[in-house]
């Protein structure tokens with residue numbers, strides 16, 4: 087058995103024993119438990135310090151594994167699964183009786199996705215059932231995008247951490263509520279409302295930066311310890327300079343290099359286009375914290391593609407403190 091295979095087998099055994107396994111996905115690392123074992127799911131909430139009324143996402147190996155978890159696999163769900171799975175789209179649907187209340191926070195709906203990462207899929211295949219997994223961070227912290235991030239935050243509580251290197255996308259999946267008409271984006275991500283609308287051939291409510299409707303999507307989520315200030319590109323140098331002059335440890339996060347920054351300002355970029363920005367956002371938050379920054383001056387990417395989701399996370403991070 088190869089090293090990776092052995093780790094996957096150990097992960098599947100741990101899940102079967104009701105223990106927690108952290109695994110990489112294409113978005114962020116997840117903290118997984120057997121979704122059909124309410125006791126194991128309870129340990130996820132305890133490890134994260136997360137309120138138990140916040141529902142978790144069920145990860146399955148393929149669209150074919152969806153049926154037992156939901157009341158009905160509708161044609162719309164089928165079309166979206168065919169178009170985007172494996173991938174960063176989470177579908178909220180009426181649940182079946184098989185899903186414990188612990189997973190859904192007592193709701194009559196369940197959120198499901200098929201992750202596009204070979205290690206995640208290998209784990210799901212080896213385990214042979216649905217895995218409930220939120221992002222593998224402590225409650226209110228940025229999601230982890232490397233195995234080291236997971237170990238730093240949750241080390242003790244996790245039986246196995248599968249290391250798949252840095253996550254490709256870097257921010258959480260798009261959450262789409264299929265129980266409303268039209269379907270509604272509860273959390274923006276890599277897959278846009280427009281992409282979804284194209285597949286279903288009808289309107290989609292893109293609530294990109296509106297009030298949080300998804301349970302557990304508090305404004306204070308996704309935040310680093312440092313305060314985040316979102317500013318326009320033209321104002322970034324002046325704002326960083328003013329904060330620096332006040333004696334703050336200032337970090338700057340920007341798509342392009344920022345000129346005329348004072349010595350001693352921590353530069354967390356340039357982070358390039360929106361895809362790069364997403365991939366590096368949470369690592370940049372963590373680095374700012376590790377270097378003792380008191381404030382992050384962030385220039386958002388344009389609101390196109392995944393830029394919409396990056397702006398949403400920056401907004402939440404800045405509103406949180």
Ligand code: TXA
Pocket residue numbers: 111113114115116117140141142143174176178190193195196197201219220221222257258259260261272273300301302303
């Ligand atoms: O990319 C991702 O989605 C990552 C990886 C690990 O798959 N997972 C993740 O999980 O971000 P978490 O628990 O941090 O966020 C899941 C969000 C919840 O905050 C909630 O907003 C929404 O999904 N959600 C889950 N179940 C729901 C339900 N039944 N109804 C509405 N929203 C739900």
Ligand code: MG
Pocket residue numbers: 220221229
């Ligand atoms: Mg999370």
